[in-house]
Amino acid sequence: MKSLKKKRRIQVIVLAFVALAISTGLIGYAMRDGINFFRSPSEVAEAPPAPNETFRIGGLVESGTLVRGAGETVRFSVTDGGASIPVTYTGILPDLFAENQGMVGQGRYVNGTFEATEILAKHDETYMPKEVTDALREQGVYREPEAEDATPADAPVTTN
Incomplete structure (x- = not known):
């Protein structure tokens, strides 16, 4: 019986x-x-990737390289301070996309x-994707954003 x-x-x-091996494989x-x-x-x-490999690239839009072509085609270069890669994009760019600004x-x-x-731009003046920040730090190009005063000058000051 046992x-x-x-x-x-x-x-x-x-x-x-x-079943676990099959589901992991699927x-x-x-x-x-x-x-x-x-x-x-x-x-x-x-190390250039294969032409059929989809990946993300990030850095700063190089100054003086932004060229808007006929229609929605845009050409520019992205850099991390060590190398510059030409980029082409057909579509509408985000509103915050500009030269010397972070992008992915x-x-x-x-x-x-x-x-x-697809092009992603920074969200506000201080935002930059973590991957871009890390890559720029590695190259020694990253600048810390200037810290703004926590209290506005015209805010009332209360004491107890």
Whole structure:
């Protein structure tokens, strides 16, 4: 009697392990196109990715490189202080997109140009994506945002 019970327990454990392995494999297969790695311009220049690989690139929009073409096509370069990568984007840019400002683009690196399908700009004067900040710090280019006074000059001062 014990051996039959032991056999069933082993079968259930093996079946659970097989089901877990299959579900893990299916999840990995489904996510293969959904994972986008972040790269700095220096990393892209050192080891260019395959043309079919979708990834994110981030840095500062290089001053003097923003060229608006015919229609919605825009060309500019993104830099982290160490390298500069040309970018093309067809679409409407975010309102806060400007030269010398942080940006993150998603797309592919084809023939020496990053072809962006999506461009994200900073949210306010002090925001910059963590990946961009880390890449700029590595290059020694990052500047800390100036801290503003916590209380406005015309705010009433109360004492107890």
